[in-house]
Structures are given as C-alpha cells and as structure tokens.
Amino acid sequence: DTEVTQTPKHLVMGMTNKKSLKCEQHMGHRAMYWYKQKAKKPPELMFVYSYEKLSINESVPSRFSPECPNSSLLNLHLHALQPEDSALYLCASSQWENQPQHFGDGTRLSIL
Amino acid sequence: GDSVTQMEGPVTLSEEAFLTINCTYTATGYPSLFWYVQYPGEGLQLLLKATKADDKGSNKGFEATYRKETTSFHLEKGSVQVSDSAVYFCALSDFGGSGGSNYKLTFGKGTLLTVNP
Numbered sequence: 004d005t006e007v008t009q010t011p012k013h014l015v016m017g018m019t020n021k022k023s024l025k026c027e028q029h030m031g032h033r034a035m036y037w038y039k040q041k042a043k044k045p046p047e048l049m050f051v052y053s054y055e056k057l058s059i060n061e062s063v064p065s066r067f068s069p070e071c072p073n074s075s076l077l078n079l080h081l082h083a084l085q086p087e088d089s090a091l092y093l094c095a096s097s098q099w100e101n102q103p104q105h106f107g108d109g110t111r112l113s114i115l
Numbered sequence: 116g117d118s119v120t121q122m123e124g125p126v127t128l129s130e131e132a133f134l135t136i137n138c139t140y141t142a143t144g145y146p147s148l149f150w151y152v153q154y155p156g157e158g159l160q161l162l163l164k165a166t167k168a169d170d171k172g173s174n175k176g177f178e179a180t181y182r183k184e185t186t187s188f189h190l191e192k193g194s195v196q197v198s199d200s201a202v203y204f205c206a207l208s209d210f211g212g213s214g215g216s217n218y219k220l221t222f223g224k225g226t227l228l229t230v231n232p
Binding site: 034043046048095097101103106108 | 160
C-alpha cells in the first residue's frame with residue numbers, strides 16, 4: 004500500500020469533458036507534485052506545490068489546472084484535453100525540498 | 116544542467132543471477148541520489164537513497180554506493196528473483212545546484228529488468 008492515494012485509478016474522457024484527478028497524503032509532507040508519464044519513459048514534472056503555494060509550473064498547457072486546497076490534498080483539473088495527453092499521471096509528496104519523493108500509483112488517463 | 120545516464124536495457128537475467136545497473140550523473144551542486152522501482156501498473160517506489168559521497172544505500176537486497184570521484188551510483192543485487200522484474204530509475208535531486216530548484220528530480224531513462232525462473 005502506498006501512502007499517497009490517487010483517485011480515480013483509470014479515467015476515460017472525451018476532448019470536451021471536464022474532469023479532476025485527486026491526490027491525498029497524510030504524512031505531513033509540505034511539498035506535492037504532479038508528473039506525467041508516457042509509456043516506457045521516465046516521469047516528467049508538471050507542477051510543484053510547496054507549503055500549498057505553486058512553486059514550479061513546467062510550462063504546462065493551461066488545459067491542466069492544479070489546485071492545492073490544503074496541505075494534504077492536491078487536485079489536477081482537466082479541460083479540453085488532446086489525445087496526446089493520454090498518459091499515467093502521478094502524484095508525489097516529500098517532506099520538503101531535496102527530500103525523497105513518495106509516489107502514488109497514478110491515474111491512467113485516456114482521451115478519446 | 117543536471118543529467119542522469121543509466122543503461123537502458125532491457126536486461127534479462129535468470130533467477131539467482133547477479134544484477135548490476137549502471138548509473139552516472141552530472142550535477143552542479145550537492146546532489147542526493149536515488150533509485151526508484153516501478154512494477155507493472157504501479158507508481159514509483161523509492162528503493163534506496165544516498166545523500167553524500169561514500170554513502171551506501173540498501174534495501175531488499177539491493178545496494179548502491181555514492182561515488183563522487185566517478186560520479187556514479189550503480190545498483191547491484193547479489194541474487195535476483197522473479198519478483199524483481201520491473202523498471203528501475205536512477206534519479207538525482209540537486210541541492211544548491213544551478214538547475215534552479217531543489218525540488219526537481221532528474222531521472223534517467225529507466226532500465227527494464229526481466230527475471231526468468
């Protein structure tokens with residue numbers, strides 16, 4: 004069992020839909036991350052929240068909108084996605100900077 | 116900038132064979148080094164870490180030593196099992212580096228390991 008919980012595990016959506024991915028951790032970690040992982044590739048960093056404030060946005064298209072409602076929760080709002088956005092979306096957390104990151108099992112997203 | 120180079124594989128071994136996956140890095144600051152493992156259909160799990168030169172990380176029979184003189188962090192296991200079949204990622208986090216952030220993990224491309232019975 005991982006200590007970072009992501010829901011849903013699988014999501015299929017059309018290009019005009021709006022959906023959200025959710026991530027939760029109860030380890031008291033103050034940094035939370037979204038990654039995108041394509042098949043047979045390493046994860047690519049999308050966003051970093053530090054102390055509930057957006058710290059890094061890796062030039063991600065605006066159709067991905069992150070939100071950190073509190074120190075335990077991280078959301079990724081999706082709107083008007085493209086087929087190339089189909090991937091595994093991983094959430095991670097760490098105690099603070101430069102500490103090991105703990106990953107969830109991800110949401111496998113398919114865009115029709 | 117920072118980078119991690121690891122042997123891409125795939126690597127196929129028989130059960131109880133010795134495993135080495137090579138990893139070298141370049142970094143401008145004081146990197147911490149990690150090995151992550153990803154089993155099929157799952158997220159990444161931290162396998163082991165080392166935060167300074169000559170540190171040895173170990174877990175589940177896997178070991179890696181932080182070698183600053185050779186900028187390496189090779190993963191080894193003396194006797195692999197079928198259950199070790201997974202993708203292994205070497206990664207670094209560069210504290211104080213010129214990469215701009217202490218939060219960023221730089222990953223190698225991953226090595227697919229398959230262990231046959």
